[in-house]
Amino acid sequence: MEMWFYEKHIPGAGICLKIKKTLYSKKSKYQEVQILETEEFGRMLVIDGMVMTTERDEFIYHEMLVHVPIFTHPNPENILVIGGGDGGTVRELVEHRDIKKITMVEIDKDVIDASKKFLPGLSGQLNNPRFKLIIGDGIKYVKSSTGKFDVIILDSSDPVGPAKELFSRDFFKNVYRCLKPDGILVAQTETPFMDKEVIKKTYKILKKIFPLVKLYFAPIPTYPSGMWSFAFASKKYDPLVNFDIERAMDKKFPTKYYNEDVHRGAFMLPEFMKRLVR
Amino acid sequence: MEMWFYEKHIPGAGICLKIKKTLYSKKSKYQEVQILETEEFGRMLVIDGMVMTTERDEFIYHEMLVHVPIFTHPNPENILVIGGGDGGTVRELVEHRDIKKITMVEIDKDVIDASKKFLPGLSGQLNNPRFKLIIGDGIKYVKSSTGKFDVIILDSSDPVGPAKELFSRDFFKNVYRCLKPDGILVAQTETPFMDKEVIKKTYKILKKIFPLVKLYFAPIPTYPSGMWSFAFASKKYDPLVNFDIERAMDKKFPTKYYNEDVHRGAFMLPEFMKRLVR
Known part of the structure; x- marks a missing residue:
């Protein structure tokens, strides 16, 4: 039997992946959470x-979400991640000793539990002593928090279901307020090839x-259209002008996607993407 | 009824596209050629x-295949395309008045005939007075031709079937010989995410x-992994050093992907691609 x-x-386009077996499947309080063992892409977290x-292919997403803002900010000490339950973003952040x-x-919480059990390569730093986990609503959290973060990373699922409010004006205003006067927000912002209205x-x-x-932007094979966008929204620092290239070149940890070249190349936008955010 | x-x-991963209807289907002398009307991606040429x-999404592939070498070469007058039966590459070349x-x-020939009939947006310049079509084997052509081309573009299908020899040493040696002393070859070279051995x-x-x-590299949604590579092989000119940025910025034709930023950004390689071609 083949399972796909x-x-x-x-509605008329997508991807198909051959599945070896289902490792985890649960209807959590918020969504349907599954971990599947694929034939070609290793283990896969599926939500709804x-x-x-x-x-x-997670390395592309997580490396680009984390290292671009961290190597731009001159002194990134206090970081907030909203979402990110699989742990991949935290894994990349922990590599930076100055954080x-x-x-x-x-x-x-079910996403975290499933990831801890079945995705150790992603969740391995969720017990790091510099890491603090809050099980809660990111929207409420930024409402009641104050300006103490150097970098906020919005590692959300797609803007449907519980993540819908994460793309709203009120939410971003609160994120702004939670950042220090020189803070940076980075957010995943869907595919510029298909989600043109969301991006605009x-x-x-x-x-x-x-x-x-x-x-x-970066190419991510298993995401819609294979072409993904990230927003770099900042109070002070420019990701090209303030990019600390020496720190990036001197980094003591390995990467598979990110490097000092791709940090700059990712901002060199194709014509249709430029037009989207003009 | 739904047709996909x-x-x-x-073997364990791919894409699926909803089909409205089959417009053309023929077993040619070399391969199976089909043109399908998709729900979301317009008309689609399928071979084997x-x-x-x-x-x-053809604009990404064709713009990147053509404009990168043409805006690098200072005087591109005589161009050879091998493959490219759909006509998209010729359409982009024709935009350059200096060619x-x-x-x-x-x-x-069946690919050309099908494209002329069903893909007018791609094949529209195949009657251009500056264009000359030879129905024949590219491998034999470069064996018997001499060094007269400024730019050769290898717009081949995947290296299986008739295109297999297009990735061989003998073929590339003949291409080299067919180029002028300052000539440039550009070739599509498959996906760096999956075809690592082919690329190496x-x-x-x-x-x-x-x-x-x-x-x-460029992201191309309907190609394997959505991440595509191109080889820029040159006798003299460097695509970054010799890039004629003013000519690119002054171009009189519209593009949807290519621009002077992406020309440079496409060479800023992610770490795993750098390692592949080191």
Whole structure:
């Protein structure tokens, strides 16, 4: 018997992955959480039928989400992650010795538990002494928090279900307030090839709140269209002008996607992406 | 009834596209040629079950294959295209007014006929007065031709079936000989995410023949892994040093992917791609 997983990214197009077995499947309080063992992409976290991450290509997403803001900020000590339950973002953050404290607010404890059990390569740093986990609503958290973070990373699922509010004006205003006067927000912002309206709207909102907003992109095979965007929204630092290239070149940890070249290349946008965020 | 097209890129992973109808299907002398009307990607050329091009995302491939070498070469007058039967590469070449002659050697007349009939957006310049079509074997053509081309573009299908020899040492040696002393070869070279061995081998061969060889990349949604590579192999000009940025910025034709930023960004390679061609 062959078992295949299909995800329709839009009604008439998607990807298919051959599945060896289902390792975990649970209807949590918020969503359906599954971990599947694929034939080609290693283990895969699926939420509400959508691929969140696979062991084979997660490195691109997590490295680009973390190292771009961290190597731009001159003194990133206190970091907030919203979402990110699989642990991949924390794993990359922990590599930076200058980071003193990582707080993660994840709404769904089941995602963390499943990841700890079945995705050790991603979740391995969720017990790090510099890491603090809050099981809770990121939207509420930024409402009641104050300006103490150097970098906030929005590692959310797609803007449907519990993550929908994470792309709203109120939320981004609160994120702004939670950042120090020189803070940086980085957020995953869907595919510029398909989600044009989401991107237009999100960047319009961000530009009204942050003085500097840039889109950067990376190819991610298992995400819709295989082309992904990230927002770099900042109070002070520019990801190209303030990029600490020497620190990036001197880094003591290995990467598979990120390096000092791709840090800059990711901001060199194709024409249709430029037009989207103009 | 729903009709879906599946292409397995590797045995356990692929894409699926909803099909409205089959417009053309023929077993040619060399391969199976189909044109399908998809729900989301417009019309699609399929050869031996593999997506060659779709109306929705072909712009990325064709713009990156053509404009990178043409805006690098200071005086690109005489161009050879090997393969490229859909006509997209010729369409982009024709936009450059300084190009005097475009010769295309395509092995399969049925691909051209199908494209002329069903893909007018791609094949529209195949009657251009500066364009000359040769129905024939590109491998034989470069064996018997001499050094007269400024730029040779290898717009081949995957290295299986009739295109297999297009990735060999003998072929590239003949291509080198067909180029002028300052000529440039650009070739599509598969996905760096999956076809690691093909890429390693191809670049090793190219580096023994050409003094300057660089890989550049672009995300292409309907191609395996959504991440595609191109080889820039050159006798003299460097795609970054000799890039004529003013000519690129002054271009009189519209592009959707290519621009002067992405020309440079495409050579800023992620770590795993750098290692592949080191």
